[in-house]
Amino acid sequence: MHIEGYVTAKDYKIPFAKLEDIEKRDTKNKASLVKIYPDEVLEEVIGFGGALTEAAAYNISSLPYEKQGKILKDYFDEKEGLGYKLVRIHMNSCDFSLESYSCDDVEGDIELKYFNIERDKKWVIPLLKRIKELVPDLKILVSPWSPPAWMKTNNDMKYGGKLREEYRKTWAEFFVKFIKAYQDEGIDIWAVTVQNEPMAVQIWESCIYTAEEERDFVKYYLGPALLENGLSHIKILIWDHNKDIIYERVKTVLEDKEASKYVWGVGFHWYAGDHFEQLKKIKEEFPYIKLVFTEGTQEGGVNLGSWKLGERYAHEIIGDFNNYTVGFFDWNIVLDTMGGPNHVKNYCDAPIIVDTEKKEIFYQSSYYYIGHFSKFIKPGSKTIKSETNDSRLEVLSAKTLEGKIIVVIMNKTEENIDVLLDIDDNLYPVPSIKRSIETFIIG
Template identity: 30%
Template sequence: MKYAVPKRSALAVLATATTLVGIGAAVVATASTSVAATTASVWLTTPDRNNLLRQQANVVFDGGGSGSTITVNPATTYQSMVGFGASLTDSAAWNIFNSPQRSSIMNSLFGSGGIGLSWLRQPIGASDYSRNFYTYDDGSADPTLSRFSIAHDNAYILPLVTQARSLNPKLSVMATPWSAPAWMKTNNQLIGGSLSDSNIGVYSDYLVKFVQAYQAAGVPIPYLSVQNEPNFSPPGYPGMLMSAGQQVSIINTLAPKLRAAGLTTKILGYDHNWDDTSYPQTVNNGAGSNVAGSAWHCYGGNPGGQSVVRNAQPSKDIFFTECSGTESANTFADTLWWQGRNLAIGTTRNWARTVTTWNMALNAQQGPVIGSCTNCTGVVTVDGGSVTYNAEYYVLGHLSKFVQPGAVRVDSTGFGQGGIENVAFRNPDGSVALVAINTGGTQSFRVAANGSSFGYTLPAGSMATFTWPGGTSGNPPAGRTGAISGLGGKCLDVTNGSTTNGNLPQMWSCSSGPNQTWTLGTDGTVRALGKCLDLKDSSTADGATVQLWDCFGGPNQRWTYTSGRDLINVASGKCLDVRNNSTADGAQLQSWACTGAANQKWTAPA
């Protein structure tokens, strides 16, 4: 039985989802006292389609339940989430844009009354799911890119992307090329060949121009990869082979050009299957700080490949960026089961910050498509005015409707195939979402959290999301309050006074304003403007990001102020450090092995 089929081959790859958790991924600790939820809300999808993300009766935390126990521990945290979604390919955009149900489809996909998709991966030029092959600079050699234009996308792609962003302002967009313009390649064709090394510079300029053009059209591109599936040369549609060494050279050329253009776009390496863990590690090592991490597809191997790379290189992010379902004898049930366990559960339990399927919408013939899979399925099937929401829609919806951008994955008891496979998240507002799929027969289980529990029975092959309120009780803890000063006499400062989760604090000339007023709480937290100083993803790597986040009292939000004037994070055992020993206004913070140097010394309020 086929669950996910490589668009490159007629052979199915049945990936086995794992529940690997990286060694040293997080440190278990007791958070501050939680509000005991009394009930949990439940949404259910069953393989017979009788329940399609349908809300069920609430369940009560009554201490009951039987069967295996899923214990959710919000104090143990892993990666933060960016979003969940698919791709508005040329074909997908064409299908939606020209449907009389366009408004309804877009609201169902991106609106708060639908599933609120929060992530798009957009092709840069044509892919196999295009009505024709194109790039943004076709024709003879054009090293100055004088012909560059995204006019093709203005007709129906950009209008839908901007509509999606209007429906969900938290949506993020990644962009990926399938091929450079033919004149940049070794074979002078869109199909086959590789990028000529002599054109690495102009290819980098081409990608910068794309990011600039989309930003000017109202679509920022926070993430970018430099080649889709670099280990594969498709025989019937645009693509190009790219060695890990060449990818390193491209990234190291592109990153400075992006910075010089004033763009903050992060570059992701690899963008291919789970079965090659060497390529992404080579790129991460060779590109260093120029690459943010690696992107992954489902057409070979299993999700555990992501953890192999994350455990070897914990400072690098993992993004899951493509997987297409296929038709089978029982397409809906098979896709719900396979994608539920491998994508919703498998990728996220193996560090993925995104979950991405492939085409957002295909027509009744599973196209338009050129030279590729003819039985692949989209999130939605659009046949004129008829619209069908496929299993992909509900798999993504069990995540995106309940797990907000900025949420963090938290610890939950993992079970393998045949059990209640699951993953849990804590949202920025403190609420908890537990996503589960039953990959065995109908079975009862117990969910334990906050010192209580509830029981539930999930039908075979069904998927459910449970949500309940979280947060901490009472007022913030007491503690010493005032400015925290450091290197060069500058003060620790909440950048722009922003309380957005993920805001990066900075060093700034002391002003005694509220954005420089910190409380060293009796619980070990360091707080300003209602947020906590937070070690991102509980990383133990030197150079790990220090950010502001909703307070929950986990070990990555607890700091020890020593008699030697160090601020040491409990999760990592490393010191709060001013990057590059900079005394300039705007200098950034990081976590680093304690050295006793001046850029790690702090004067805290008495």
């Protein structure tokens, strides 16, 4: 069998370097074993991507047209970029908008006569159209951070609050209006989440749902609204929040037969820790449900050159996909050097940072680390079981549509490790370079 490998390492300037081009380093360590089980399939992968927030779109749009195209190509081009297939957008504003707004701020407009997406047409939609030229089969996920203020118990898009009961039908129709407005722009929506982080009262746009409220909204309003308007192909994801209490939370919805018939998947974030076992628990009890990582970012602003940033992303991807996850959405795809714009100063990091004044582009380690998965584990590939006897290594394996085996190995230590890949009792010696991520293609 032929084997080729690509590496991105802290000590090497060239990302995705072919392993043949890297000098071999002798180590005194006994070879560590990575065992791959090609016939033990976990899930079919739908792809990788990130969020085109208003902030991200604004940052990209601040650059000269050619540099805008470079960023889009570096993310979405199948051959030269990361091969992203997924994009998440927000319905109404989120913290990574330039200000708070909704698609209908006219109080009491139950029939949504004043609904419009003019704000989205300024930055987000023009870039989505350019992305779709690169990725015709782009999957777009829509998430709301808050209904309009007039629909809420606290009369404010921010600081939590709840959806007023008398506006539940109107809010479900709001989803329909949004999806159809995008269709009119030539942009098809693939899926929606019910509510971003429904347990978090934030100083930015937020809205609280109990598990029972989310169940009933899907069951009586959102699911039927999509069905009645010819949009039953739009997938619904519930939760869209952290993994720490995810099983108990989604169980309430999924155990209800009338509600669960509308639910395709469960979205989750990383902000409360790993809790990978919670994903496994959901899959074992509700095997038809798809698990999707819908958001994760390093909070606290930009840390240019941080190597731990990439390692954090790879740790999450490996843990998630080894526990039945099918897709991965990063948060903002592009932020400025401050980590914004963000209208409540909740600054974060991103794989690509731009200096909007100097018109410079910076690529963080996370860009390359995500790429070691997204460039090689294409949609339609299937994750497969793999394990290692060395706790210093983290491993994810997959089988492509062409039958090739992909093995991604991360080494966060300061030492080189000799590795033996064991596939059907065939052993392949490969190096694992310190502070690196490597992708091996066998077949």
